[in-house]
Amino acid sequence: MTDEIKLEIGEMAPSFTAEALVGNDTKKVSLSDYKGKWVVLFFYPADFTFICPTELGDLADKYEEFKAINTEILSVSTDTAFVHKAWKDNSETIKKINFPMIADPTGRMCRNYGTYIRDEGLSLRGTFVIDPEGNLKAYELHDNSIGRSTNELLRKIKAAQFVEEHGDQVCPVNWEPGNDTLKPGMDLVGKI
Secondary structure, three states: OEOOOOOOOOOEOOOOEEEEEEOOEEEEEEHHHHOOOEEEEEEOOOOOOOHHHHHHHHHHHOHHHHHHOOEEEEEEEOOOHHHHHHHHHHOHHHHOOOOOEEEOOOOHHHHHOOOEEOOOOEEOEEEEEEOOOOEEEEEEEEOOOOOOOHHHHHHHHHHHHHHHHOOOOEOOOOOOOOOOOEOOOHHHOOOO
16 A cells, blocks of 8 residues: 555656665765756666566666656665665666666655555655656556556657647647647647
């Protein structure tokens, strides 16, 4: 069972300061450190597991694509930074990670974002997209047995960035950069 948290799209994302493994060292990171960038908070259950390395490995493989669109990845689990380091030292997949791996052993961050599973002391799989001003643009939470799509995450961020830049247009289903968009208006009502 998770704690009941009400996050509002368009409102400020919960702030945080936490210890993270960055490269092979630890450092404090805060949401405010990334003002002016898009941020993905990527919550996952635990290090040394099964689905988690497949997700984090794919994020690592596509990290340069995220950085190219002004987006920082911050992974978060309830493990300590020491466990993150041990995992990185022992897993070829996790060795590829260059983004910060946040340690949330008290579960505070997980509780603030509504991902904390009280009975397990772990996090649900949760993905939060935060805009350069610190506003929550999108999020998803789901069962820990289902891995997420990095390609869909990239697509969502590109769509959110397009809409931010072109405020009079919206992105329809499966939109990719270069595809047609829609311009909402009464002339479209009932015609799509």
